[in-house]
Amino acid sequence: MRRCVLGPLAVVIAVVGVAGCGSSESGSSGTSSSGGSGTTTVKVGVIPIVDVAPLYLGQQKGFFDRRGIKLEMVSAQGGAAIIPGVVSGQFQFGFSNTTSLMIAQSKGVPVKSVVNGAASNGEIGADVTAVVVKKDSPIKSAKDLAGRTVAVNTLQNIGDTTVRESVRRAGGDPSKVKFVEIAFDQMPAAVDGGRVDAAWMGEPAQTIAKAQGARVVASPFAETDPDLTVATYFTSTRLTQQNPGLVKKFTEAMTESLRYASDHPDEARQILTTYTKIDGDVLKNLILPNWPARIDMASLKKLASLSEGDGLFGDKKPDLDALFS
Template sequence: MRRRIPGLAIAVVTIVGAAGCGSSSDSTSGASASGSGKTTEVKVGIVPIVDVAPLYLGKQKGFFSSRGIDLAMVSAQGGAAIVPGVVSGQFQFGFSNPTSLMLAQTKGIAVKSVINACTTTGNTTTDVTGVMVKKDSPIKSAKELAGHTVAVNTLKNIGDTVVREAVRKDGGDPSKVKFVEMAFDQMPAALAGGQVDAAWMGEPAQTIARSQGARSVTAPFAETDPELTLATYFTSTKLTQENPDLVKRFKEAVAESLTYASAHQDEARQAATTYTKIDATVLKNLTLPLWPTETNLASVEKLASLGEQDGLFGDAKPDPKALFQ
């Protein structure tokens, strides 16, 4: 049986940058609650993909302002770029995949996950990410990615980990896949132009690529685990100790946002247009992730095992229970 972590567990993600949070009133004491008339400016490091739509929707609906939070989102290429910013104090919270957070943990960086962000749909044909190839590519399956160049948004992270697992499960040699780093929004053009043989794309990139004739050869998140936790929102351990009230209010607002987005998917799609360039055709065809408020610990432990197998953590060993509970 799969073990789940309550959505009130603690998690955070950040982006490298100068310290200093900034607040309209009291950004460090935690005194500015929803009923005090004061608000706290909260910056969240995010990756501009459809997965974070609930945050934007929750801000629009007032789920954060009603709890005394003035929410601001700042984009980064991937979760690995966000962690240092959270630790430095540039961001109070961040969006990051579990592998990035476990990498931080094994390097002695004090972060904690606070609440789930998104989960795979479990659909191995059409998921929130897919490895896309050109329509006329000779690559027909995951195992045939061996010997070819595949773009991922961040090297030595969750992308190459799950792509390797998809290749491995399909009978191919994962060690022969050549990975290159590239931002999601650059991937459709790079694939069409022949700069890479394949690209592991999130949304809206993969829907844009499909509209240009590309096709998917594997959905590696779903292939790895049909209930895989893709990302959580996290913060620094320091913030959980110094401002537990802010963490609590942020967590509550995110939980309400996730629940609302799950029940109002058309509104979630529309919210994605505020931070990505999506036309009407792409918008209606987007594959959305699932947005439960609980983190699937068993799936995170699987990512930890795969990361160890691929040598991501060096001689260190991640402790998912300590990080995600």
């Protein structure tokens, strides 16, 4: 399964494709439909991964229902569909990693983060993403990744930026790492078969690879910042202006969901079986992210600085205060 990421070119092409679309599809309220008793159906663009467990758990617990919101989760084929889907009104809200949102905003895409989504758990060696190598690999640390081929699920995004930071911190030359793009679910086989020297894996790929004997040599999120805000839920700036009440209710319900998931990790783990195919030992052993209610701005400033150094933003830097505050 793919983490919700998209490269800068994908963002620009996709959003240009919807930029000329009018707002008639979503109506002036920005909501997809309304039912009786003041209930509003809200579509949320997601990719079915571990990170969005609080959203499904909050739906199950009634946190959205009691605020008059009927959730409809729409699984996108890839992250590139979510940002333009929100901008065009296909979805009222979406889930995206923070680098993708920064890239989009730096290109003039009218998006606004409204509530936290997921964060690093801060545990080096046991974080939600890891650089993994074969058991008998000569690679012993992130420093050894210099001159090697490392798989990421999307090029020029949060994966290669944070992997470079791990290499840098370990004393290696991040410019000498060669990145190739491979889907998360194909990474365990790619590492085991020697197609790549290492792979930056999310869950459940990381747990699957370790069960096959693979070793973790770096934890890029935790090594970049132990409190790194990895992803958030966002909407269009148009919806924040046209229906601020809905945005407020969604934010409150999602905040309650994040807190509940943080306090009840076993329930968060179990909810995965309702929207993914994860089960058995993988479900039992996979690593969960942190789900803090608050966005960590200091970590995002660091991520933005690293992304800028990697050339992800072009001529214009993202306005982090406008995007995330």
